[in-house]
Amino acid sequence: VRLYRPFSKDAFVKALPATTKVISVLDRTKEPGSIGEPLYLDVVAALQGTQFANCTILSGRYGLGSKDTTPAQIVAVYQNVDKKRFTIGIDDDVTHLSLKIGPALVTTPEGTVNCKFWGLGADGTVGANKNSIKIIGDNTDMYAQAYFDYDSKKSGGVTMSHLRFGKKPIKSTYLIHRANFVACHNPAYMTKFNMVQELVDGGTFLLNCVWNKDEIAEHIPGQVKKYMYDHKINFYIINGVKIGIETGMGPTRINTILQSAFFTLTGIIPKEEANKLMKDAAQKTYGRKGEDVVKKNWAAIDAGANAFEKIEIPADWANAQDEGLEFKDKTEGTKEVLDFVNNIQNKVSAQEGNSLPVSAFKDYVDGSTPSGTAAYEKRGIAVNVPQWNPDNCIQCNFCSYVCPHGAIRPFAFTADEAAKAPEGMLTKPMTGMPDYKFGIQVSVLDCTGCGSCANVCPGMKGEKALEMKPIAEELDRQKFFDYAVKLPEKDDVVAKFKETTVKGSQFKKPLLEYSGACPGCGETPYAKLITQLFGDRMYIANATGCSSIWGNSSPSTPYTVNAKGQGPAWDNSLFEDNAEFGYGMLLAQNAIRDRLKKEVEELVEKDASVKDVAQEWLDTFSVGATNGAATDKLVAALADKTDELSKDLVKNKDFLAKKSQWIFGGDGWAYDIGFGGLDHVLASGKDINVMVFDTEVYSNTGGQSSKSTPTGAVAQFAAGGKDTGKKDLPGIAMSYGYVYVAHINMGGDMQQTVKAIAEAEAYPGPSLIIAYAPCINHGIKKGMAKAMTEEKLALQTGYWNNFRFNPLGGDKKFTLDSKEPDFTGYQDFLKGEVRYLSLGLKNPERAKALDEKNQAESQARYEHLKKLIDLYNN
Numbered sequence: 001v002r003l004y005r006p007f008s009k010d011a012f013v014k015a016l017p018a019t020t021k022v023i024s025v026l027d028r029t030k031e032p033g034s035i036g037e038p039l040y041l042d043v044v045a046a047l048q049g050t051q052f053a054n055c056t057i058l059s060g061r062y063g064l065g066s067k068d069t070t071p072a073q074i075v076a077v078y079q080n081v082d083k084k085r086f087t088i089g090i091d092d093d094v095t096h097l098s099l100k101i102g103p104a105l106v107t108t109p110e111g112t113v114n115c116k117f118w119g120l121g122a123d124g125t126v127g128a129n130k131n132s133i134k135i136i137g138d139n140t141d142m143y144a145q146a147y148f149d150y151d152s153k154k155s156g157g158v159t160m161s162h163l164r165f166g167k168k169p170i171k172s173t174y175l176i177h178r179a180n181f182v183a184c185h186n187p188a189y190m191t192k193f194n195m196v197q198e199l200v201d202g203g204t205f206l207l208n209c210v211w212n213k214d215e216i217a218e219h220i221p222g223q224v225k226k227y228m229y230d231h232k233i234n235f236y237i238i239n240g241v242k243i244g245i246e247t248g249m250g251p252t253r254i255n256t257i258l259q260s261a262f263f264t265l266t267g268i269i270p271k272e273e274a275n276k277l278m279k280d281a282a283q284k285t286y287g288r289k290g291e292d293v294v295k296k297n298w299a300a301i302d303a304g305a306n307a308f309e310k311i312e313i314p315a316d317w318a319n320a321q322d323e324g325l326e327f328k329d330k331t332e333g334t335k336e337v338l339d340f341v342n343n344i345q346n347k348v349s350a351q352e353g354n355s356l357p358v359s360a361f362k363d364y365v366d367g368s369t370p371s372g373t374a375a376y377e378k379r380g381i382a383v384n385v386p387q388w389n390p391d392n393c394i395q396c397n398f399c400s401y402v403c404p405h406g407a408i409r410p411f412a413f414t415a416d417e418a419a420k421a422p423e424g425m426l427t428k429p430m431t432g433m434p435d436y437k438f439g440i441q442v443s444v445l446d447c448t449g450c451g452s453c454a455n456v457c458p459g460m461k462g463e464k465a466l467e468m469k470p471i472a473e474e475l476d477r478q479k480f481f482d483y484a485v486k487l488p489e490k491d492d493v494v495a496k497f498k499e500t501t502v503k504g505s506q507f508k509k510p511l512l513e514y515s516g517a518c519p520g521c522g523e524t525p526y527a528k529l530i531t532q533l534f535g536d537r538m539y540i541a542n543a544t545g546c547s548s549i550w551g552n553s554s555p556s557t558p559y560t561v562n563a564k565g566q567g568p569a570w571d572n573s574l575f576e577d578n579a580e581f582g583y584g585m586l587l588a589q590n591a592i593r594d595r596l597k598k599e600v601e602e603l604v605e606k607d608a609s610v611k612d613v614a615q616e617w618l619d620t621f622s623v624g625a626t627n628g629a630a631t632d633k634l635v636a637a638l639a640d641k642t643d644e645l646s647k648d649l650v651k652n653k654d655f656l657a658k659k660s661q662w663i664f665g666g667d668g669w670a671y672d673i674g675f676g677g678l679d680h681v682l683a684s685g686k687d688i689n690v691m692v693f694d695t696e697v698y699s700n701t702g703g704q705s706s707k708s709t710p711t712g713a714v715a716q717f718a719a720g721g722k723d724t725g726k727k728d729l730p731g732i733a734m735s736y737g738y739v740y741v742a743h744i745n746m747g748g749d750m751q752q753t754v755k756a757i758a759e760a761e762a763y764p765g766p767s768l769i770i771a772y773a774p775c776i777n778h779g780i781k782k783g784m785a786k787a788m789t790e791e792k793l794a795l796q797t798g799y800w801n802n803f804r805f806n807p808l809g810g811d812k813k814f815t816l817d818s819k820e821p822d823f824t825g826y827q828d829f830l831k832g833e834v835r836y837l838s839l840g841l842k843n844p845e846r847a848k849a850l851d852e853k854n855q856a857e858s859q860a861r862y863e864h865l866k867k868l869i870d871l872y873n874n
């Protein structure tokens, strides 16, 4: 069936051979509650009254959750005669509907070359492979096919590119499991995944690594050595990091180098011709980024074509022992977490999740999974990580505040804790609290190497206290972090420095840690800070977008719990209905708490022994900051009571305390697709908090323009620069008069950020926070390590303004936190980002006009904000 609607009954019946006895219909859908899947029902209806009316019609499901559908599965469908309803692609050991699948079959035509590339998300491997496919498809008489398979990390995850080439048409719509060529672009994968084992006899394996010929043996696991020996694999190594540095591409942009090596090694196109075609393609792709970028790519292409080295497989590899994969069972943690990590997460992380049987998920049928599982991943993806030098540290905690991944933290150690620390842990006396030692610790294996911490570190006398060092040199320091993170949080330290300050907030455990966001992401530092302030009593409704991906990069969850087991409850419904979804969460809580409130009021009348604590709970009913402590006292006082009221209150103790209800989403959600719902929720007057991560594009789907995208920015759907300006969402919200509104920018004003977030949460009505969030889609020329510097520049030049509108502010409702901008730097700021710069290279006149319009709009906006001071403050 090629055309589903209208369903062509006649064409369908005509296509069936007269000998047909059994028909298996495969639906790529699942409609619980229906009498059959949709295509199956159409087929049944279509055959009524035809010569096939008496055929047996079987109904199967396939490809759900993007499961691969292989030739062996289709053979099983043909062999099936007894299962009227069946599934392929999963091992259903619960309802036993899945068919038994035979051995893998290769159905590609003779002479087809199958290649598989293992890359690290955002290292450019996928882009390079797309490019290779185009080069081969456009310049040879070969057929080409590519399929890209990813995990769910925004960056730093695993990417697998499956490429096929051949003289005959390729009709293999399934992944490659028998390859002629396999390339591993990240050496850390050697101990994590079975890659080489997919090569055919005599196949080629190319490994990107920093090891040389003499060192290589100690880094290759036994099972891989044996496979290479037994199957006569041609093994090559290449040092992409070194060439990347030498050619100016940088240590992480190894894609072009490896692509060039691939062309030489496979000989699909003659070497000289491949070199020329790759250079032409680089010119086309990077031309808009400037000539220097093109030149660097050309140098990488030249170097990559020759820089690989063949490794002769030693005879003793024949006897190498199987060492297994790196994902070993974890032992520290609650049973709930360990069960999930050991039974599900480890397998999925090893890229073997597709082999998990249905029964593995029996404890998660409601879709909920335990918090805090990202802490078990320890991905070790950074090239360089920060090294702390206490001598230059002024204990400002900026590093921790801006870290997108929660991988660098300040700790307060008692003398005893410092003495018991693993040998070599650095500390210094804590400023203002002489009984404590202060130490910055880095989770080396969770750091992404973004460099944001070192960038903001003020250090002392011009000397930074953080310096980025190669990860290999720092691995030994992981143990200090692991020790520190298990120590109790110091409430007196938080109290001394106040949790609503930049410094004080960082002594609280982030309840969002080690997310799968891109290195340097502008969104996560805000979310992390919110969890440090309210995470122990927080509910989050998350719109689909980057924040739903880094917020739950399946199989792991970065939202976590504190020592008491309290942490954010998080859920994602849809893109478009998120405000309503969060509102529903609030209404549900309110309904339960209103009922419990009546019970407590009754209790105050009835039971003198608990009157005081019950009254305290009632008095603080709507105040999140104090109602939690009052709840603890009330529950303790009721614990041993046997009356029905007390028993019911204790049974519902999780619902007693006032929660902090949050709605998270991006600008695509808030300004565009979810705007109607957002407006409805803001208008409700209810105590609910909305956080908009404003990247000025739909980031998660690759940078489409939203109504937040400013004039002149190039985005998808705005290839010639956006014609219209940014929507005034804060203005719309302020017009209600009873909505707390904050416009914030962490890198520009760290203290204003935490102040606004604390005010928004404390405000007893709806609050809207719009936070400027740099993103890889902006193409910041300085690199994402400088995302905070970019935020600061945005504020200084007037591209962004910080302000707060507090309906309870009396005669000072509106505060313009931004200083008078210096608009002279405005155009330079725009040119620092590819989203603005690129239009100038293609169409300078239009770019100039739009950039000037953009600046004029910002100038007008600032003038307007100044008028609001008079308007709202009287």
Ligand SMILES: Cc1ncc(C[n+]2csc(CCOP(=O)(O)OP(=O)(O)O)c2C)c(N)n1
Pocket: 543, 544, 545, 546, 547, 574, 575, 576, 665, 666, 667, 668, 669, 670, 673, 693, 695, 697, 698, 699, 700, 701, 706
């Ligand atoms: C109704 C609907 N349309 C499209 C999508 C696909 N989609 C998923 S995330 C996303 C972009 C989200 O952008 P934004 O809200 O700005 O958040 P960001 O990714 O920038 O954080 C889109 C278009 C979807 N999930 N639902």
Ligand code: SF4
Pocket: 385, 386, 399, 402, 403, 404, 405, 406, 407, 408, 442, 446, 447, 448, 449, 450, 451, 452, 453, 454, 520
């Ligand atoms: S380099 Fe980036 S991820 Fe690593 S600790 Fe610093 S800010 Fe965090």
Ligand code: SF4
Pocket: 388, 392, 393, 394, 395, 396, 397, 398, 399, 400, 440, 453, 456, 457, 458, 459, 464, 465, 466
């Ligand atoms: S930012 Fe630098 S000076 Fe400040 S606490 Fe971190 S390491 Fe110390």
Ligand code: SF4
Pocket: 154, 155, 517, 518, 520, 521, 522, 523, 546, 550, 695, 699, 700, 774, 775, 776, 777
């Ligand atoms: S917002 Fe941008 S930087 Fe952050 S995770 Fe999404 S794409 Fe990456």
